[in-house]
Amino acid sequence: MSVTNLKLKDQSAPRPAAPVIAFTRSVKQATGRPLLARFAAGAANVAPLIVTLSLILVAWQIVCSAPDSSLPAPTRVLEESWELIAHPFYIGQGVDQGLFWHIAASLQRVAIGYALAALVGIALGALVGQSQLAMRGLDPIFQVLRTVPPLAWLPLSLAAFQDGTPSAIFVIFITAIWPIIINTAVGIRNIPQDYQNVAKVLRLNAFEYFGKIMLPAAAPYIFTGLRIGIGLSWLAIVAAEMLIGGVGIGFFIWDAWNSSLISDIIVALIYVGIVGFFLDRLIALVGRVVTRGTATA
Template sequence: MKPAAVRRPSRWPGYAKSVAATVIPPLVMVVLLGLLWEILCSGAGATLPAPSRIWADSKDLILDPFFVAGPQDIGLGWRVLVSLQRVAVGFGLAAVAGIALGAVVGQSVWAMRGLDPIFQVLRTVPPLAWLPIALAAFRDSNPSAIFVIFITAIWPIIINTAVGIRNIPQDYRNVAQVLRLNPLEFFWKIMLPSAAPYIFTGLRIGIGLSWLAIVAAEMLTGGVGIGFFIWDAWNSSRLPDIIVALVYIGLVGFVLDRLVAGIGSFVTRGTQAS
């Protein structure tokens, strides 16, 4: 008689519980806030549209985000993609330059003394204050918007990378000396892995600032991005469209943050910056 096979407990119940615990509370809060919003804004004297009016007036934007009815008459999905293209270029450049400069500042005492005060001053300049300088230099709205993203995102990347480099344990540096690693090998094999948690902290801050900056910059530079859509809707008194666009912006910002956080957790294997 064959022994009965031992059945392993399924992981799905535990996984389903975890998903439910993560998803259900926010959904319940959204429903409750939506009901409260509907009650407060359904009166005759309400200045903001209720959710029911937003659905009635902006249903097409919600159900069909990728429609194309003309060069400027496109869905919010396409507008978000245009803005994301600019963010990808500006943030990518900021990541490369920020990590490189942060490594120099973190590794060299003289570079830190010379550059850190300059970085601390420049990082306090509001993003939109750079826009006139960018427009004067590039004479085009698209590279100007990309520059604003770059100059906004680079500072937290530089600062966090420098902190991570300075916090590399001395034992690691001693190992590099014993192995006689050249500067490039030391950078790739010691500096980057050790400072990765700090670098990804800077990248998470940077991607959030990039998304904030592009929406604000597009309001002034025009084009077909999500920021200009909000400004155009305001000039046309289309408040429901503005609220729908704000939801899009918030969801995309959340996804970008989770994406960078997920990549950082995978690369650093869950190690947190101390």
């Protein structure tokens, strides 16, 4: 067979389609070095956390293993509170519930109070940020009220609502609303003048300006206030539930203290910290999605 015939035969042979080539390359990339590189990067990020936690646990074990120690060591916490850890969905009588149900009750109160604070706080922040008259009339009042400790509002709310649950929700609301108002107002005041000029050129009405210009431009500031607010809400509900009683992680901690169950308190505090961390991460994730990455993580 001649060289010319060989060339013609090669040219006439079918070649893989472009999607097949792309799929093959993606498989090679997914199973090759990039995957290993990503795994190594993830391990490098997690390793410092694991080392730090290990050092904390070792130090805790050493310090609290003495016979006269007033706090239990990690091994003793596991021994004394294993039933609490192993059965978070336990359902008993009254407040005798597993930790899941206590946390769920607290999260329900936080969700209601925080949602109200977000709605009212964004609206008031937009008003204060856009109107100089409103800022002069309301901002001094806000600055005074935000310095009142959250639990100082509880007796007043109990007198007003005559019930523990709405009182706790009010404490969450009054605690979370101030950073939302302040950060929203700052975001509104920092809207670039070019955006306002565009709104004038397009002749947007008040509702269109609020939805298309004001909220998108101030969204990074708003979500900063929302992140601060969710952290304060979780702090406030734990403190408020210690006083109002009923099912809730705050009352569980106080009841464990009255029963001298220090190990149960430590387990509950770990749960509180983990839930607070995930609440903060949730608001941060929503902020990144809504603002397309402009809100800080």
